[in-house]
Amino acid sequence: MFLLASCLLFSYHKENYICLDLRSIPIVIGGLYFGIGPFLCLAVIVLRGIYGLDMGFLLNALLYGSLSILFWKVHPLFYIQPPKKRMIITIMAGILLNIVTIIFVEIASPPDNRIDAYFAYLVIPSLGLGMISYAIEFVSKNTQMRLELVKSEKLHAVEQMGAAISHEIRNPLTAAIGFVQLLQEQSLAPAKRNEYLGIIKGELESAERVIQDYLTFSKPALDKRESIDVNRELQQIVKILKPTANKHSAKIVANLAVSAYVYGDRQRFHQCFINVIKNSIESMPHGGFILIETKTSHTDITITIKDTGVGMTEEQVERLGEPYYSTKGSKGTGLGMMVVYSIIRAMEGKIYVTSEVGTGTIFRFVLPLKHK
Numbered sequence: 001m002f003l004l005a006s007c008l009l010f011s012y013h014k015e016n017y018i019c020l021d022l023r024s025i026p027i028v029i030g031g032l033y034f035g036i037g038p039f040l041c042l043a044v045i046v047l048r049g050i051y052g053l054d055m056g057f058l059l060n061a062l063l064y065g066s067l068s069i070l071f072w073k074v075h076p077l078f079y080i081q082p083p084k085k086r087m088i089i090t091i092m093a094g095i096l097l098n099i100v101t102i103i104f105v106e107i108a109s110p111p112d113n114r115i116d117a118y119f120a121y122l123v124i125p126s127l128g129l130g131m132i133s134y135a136i137e138f139v140s141k142n143t144q145m146r147l148e149l150v151k152s153e154k155l156h157a158v159e160q161m162g163a164a165i166s167h168e169i170r171n172p173l174t175a176a177i178g179f180v181q182l183l184q185e186q187s188l189a190p191a192k193r194n195e196y197l198g199i200i201k202g203e204l205e206s207a208e209r210v211i212q213d214y215l216t217f218s219k220p221a222l223d224k225r226e227s228i229d230v231n232r233e234l235q236q237i238v239k240i241l242k243p244t245a246n247k248h249s250a251k252i253v254a255n256l257a258v259s260a261y262v263y264g265d266r267q268r269f270h271q272c273f274i275n276v277i278k279n280s281i282e283s284m285p286h287g288g289f290i291l292i293e294t295k296t297s298h299t300d301i302t303i304t305i306k307d308t309g310v311g312m313t314e315e316q317v318e319r320l321g322e323p324y325y326s327t328k329g330s331k332g333t334g335l336g337m338m339v340v341y342s343i344i345r346a347m348e349g350k351i352y353v354t355s356e357v358g359t360g361t362i363f364r365f366v367l368p369l370k371h372k
Contacts, residue, residue, distance in 0.1 A: 024101070025128045027067070028094045032078045032086070033136055037071025059104045067097070083137045087130065094129040098122055169210055172203035179203075210335065225263045227370055230301055231256040233266065234292060237273050244278065249287030252277070257294045260301045261370040264347040272343040275336040276305055276363055283309025283361065296369065303365040312355040320353060 023044060031037025041064040048060045078086060098121040105121075179196040182188065188196075238252050245252050280290050288308040295302045312320075321341035344351050348368055355361040 024094050024097050024125045025132065027064075028090060028097065028129055029132055029136070031067075031071035032075060032090055032093065033133075035071075035075040037075065038068035041065065041068035041071070059107070063100060063104060083141065087133045087137060090133040091126055091130050094125050095122060098125055169207045172206040176200045176203040176207075224265055226266060227261050228264050228266055228269055229259055229261055230294060230303065230367075231259045233269055234273065234294070234303070237270060237277065238292065241274065241277050241281065245281050245290070248281050248284060250281050250284050250290060251288075252290045252292065254292045255294075256292070257296055260294070260296045262301065262347065262367045263370050264343075264367075268343045268346075272340050273303075273305075275340050279336065280305060280307035280309060280361070283307060283311075285310075288360075298369075300366050300368050303367070305363040305365075306360065308360040311357040311359050311361055313357055317353050317355050321351075 027037065027040050027044065030040045044064045045057075045061050048057055078089060081089065102118065102121050176199075179200050183193060183196055234254060234256060238254050242252065277290065277292070284290075284307060290308075291304070291306045293304040293306075295304070321337050341351060344365060344367070350366045352364040352366070353361065354364075
């Protein structure tokens, strides 16, 4: 409507009732692409009436009254056409509209310089319609491609999720089924039976942990909030992971500051830092050194975990925490780091990661302190 009013406002008045302008551009574009042709045609008739109810107004009302009905019928059919055909239809509609306008001008008041008038009516509006139509189709195509890309990424994420979950659950379930079959043997000794039952229980617990990891990611909100002594919990986590570290010839050193407290779920707090420290241990296949430090301020506590592992590239660091992305290749599912980011986000904290290939990785966790 604004463009239409501008075209009429800055029109060239050749005679008392003849106006040369570019009104055909917003009318054709609005009528074909946006389906507001009848409204625009009515607006043209009303705005033209401001200049007087003369012969020009009557011809204008006849032309755009008929055109409003045409746009109303054509718009639904226009959008089912392919993009190139829509552009051609738009340009041809503008040319036909201006040819009819020229005929009315010849009837009402023949122009003195027909070449200039025909050029102004046929060439300039056609170029404008072509450029605007191309721009609309270009933007529409890009928008559609972006939506398809987002949809494709969502489907890909769902596929990765299904593959990761099924892979992680299938392995322990397959083992459990195998031992259940062994338990069906009548001649099995009681000691072996108890051993197999223990293995089955461990495998089922492993499957349950995978499901719990997924639920933690899909539902990051904490079910309960309790006061957590950060230093105490970190010392307990180190004790839990020391056997794993010794197995990989890794040494864990904890340099903890004055004890501080945060709000959160103690079990998920354990789960978060066990995942991170375990990844650090696995990043040092030939042994190494892991330093755990804490530093407090008036408002928050910073937990730093530094290792001397293989490190990561800048691209890998940026993708940490993405759904089902793992730096371990086919050996990893990405669930662990997704859980880490979800838990820290639920505790209103932040994670900062710096890494260098061949040197190691530094994780910094900033969590708000509990205030008395």
